[in-house]
Structures are given as structure tokens and as C-alpha cells.
Amino acid sequence: MQLLSPNSPTLVLCAHPDDEIGCGALVSMLTERQQPVHYCYFSNCAESTKALGFNPDLLIEECYESCSELGIERERIQGFDFPVRHFPQHRQDILETLVRLRKEIDPGLVLVASRDDIHQDHATLTNEAVRAFKHCSIIGYEFPWNHMHSHLDMLVRVEQRHIEAKIRAWSRYKTQSVRAYHGEKVLESLARVRGVQASTEFAESYETIRIFV
Numbered sequence: 001m002q003l004l005s006p007n008s009p010t011l012v013l014c015a016h017p018d019d020e021i022g023c024g025a026l027v028s029m030l031t032e033r034q035q036p037v038h039y040c041y042f043s044n045c046a047e048s049t050k051a052l053g054f055n056p057d058l059l060i061e062e063c064y065e066s067c068s069e070l071g072i073e074r075e076r077i078q079g080f081d082f083p084v085r086h087f088p089q090h091r092q093d094i095l096e097t098l099v100r101l102r103k104e105i106d107p108g109l110v111l112v113a114s115r116d117d118i119h120q121d122h123a124t125l126t127n128e129a130v131r132a133f134k135h136c137s138i139i140g141y142e143f144p145w146n147h148m149h150s151h152l153d154m155l156v157r158v159e160q161r162h163i164e165a166k167i168r169a170w171s172r173y174k175t176q177s178v179r180a181y182h183g184e185k186v187l188e189s190l191a192r193v194r195g196v197q198a199s200t201e202f203a204e205s206y207e208t209i210r211i212f213v
Helices: 019-032 046-051 056-069 087-105 120-132 160-171 184-197
Strands: 010-014 037-041 077-079 109-113 137-141 154-158 202-210
Touching: 010 019, 010 087, 010 120, 019 037, 019 056, 019 109, 019 137, 019 154, 019 160, 019 202, 046 056, 056 077, 056 160, 087 120, 109 120, 120 137, 154 184, 160 184, 160 202, 184 202
Parallel strands: 010 037, 010 109, 037 077, 109 137
Antiparallel strands: 137 202, 154 202
16 A cells, blocks of 8 residues: 655644654655655744743754754745644634645645644644645654553554654754653654564554545
8 A cells, every 4th residue: 555646745734843753753754765745833832932941943943953854855844823832722723724735735645643632732733634634644643641542553664764863853852851751762662662563673653544545
């Protein structure tokens, strides 16, 4: 089964800069294969970044550096400024932004947070993405720390170099170093567990939301 046609764009949707880490190994594999990958974050997280004692511009620069590690070209990166932790109040505007992205990019595959993710921003973006991209293949990446339950039914086998790219991307986020899940050990351990499930060394796990073959 082939999930993507040659040269069919993939669209990575992230509520926040750094969410691309959830699908970093798959993105690295796609860009390695010369598949076009577009990336969009929906909040610059200015409020939460200031609360951590950093200039908000630093987080955005870290995001560009992370995307570069994953092979995403700078001209394929877009950002929006919906207020962090307040996505539910902006649901309709987020939906209209997603519809514009659909017309602009026409992706064959959309990556977004799993529907089991309980973060309010992630959940809102995913719900609206399902509405906007109902005629595209959609898979949901995982953040285990945001899951009470999970329906991860798709395993993507990746190579060590893809996990290493994901770890390098995550290491770019110095502003997020206080997070309990920051650092290479968590990412590598998760990739190895998913690899055991997939009968390989490393893998990433996704929720199958909608697939067109």
C-alpha cells in the first residue's frame, strides 16, 4: 500500500512550535525521499514563552532550526498567532485558515495531533483539520504525556538516522528544556518501544483518522 503519490505534498499541522517533534522521524524520512513537506504552526506561544523568561522570537527561530534538521525548506514554513491555550474560542477562524491552506497546498497527507490528545489547542486544531481535510489522508501523531487513552493503530518503521534527526530537532528548543519530556532519552525510548511493536528497531506510532489509497 502506498500512502503518498510521488510529489504529493504532506502538510504538518502544529498548534505550537515544537509539535513537529511528534512526527519528526516520519517527516525526516519523507524529506529524505524528496517528498514536499509543508509545515504550519498556529500559535507563536508568546505568552507562555515570556512566562519561561525568554523572548518569544527565540522560540520561532528554534522552530526554523528544528524544521531545518528535519529537512523542511524554510519557504514551506508558515506561522499564525492564535493565542496559546485559547484555541477553542477561535475555532471558526482556525477552520477558515485550514481551508485556505487546503486550497493553497492541496496536500495528499495531513499530519496533526491524535484525536486522543487532551491539550485544548491540539484538540481544537485536530477537530477542525478533520473538517477541513476530510477528502485527504489524515494521521494523528502522538504525545504520550497528553493521552489518557489512545487509538494508535498505525506504525511507521523508520531508521536510526530518522530518529537522530528528530532528536537533533528537539535539541534546538532550548526554551523548552524545563519540560519533563525534553531530551533525547524520552524520544529514543519511545521510538524503541514502538519499534518492538513494529518488529524493527525504531518506529513512530499514529492514529489512522482517514486514509485514501
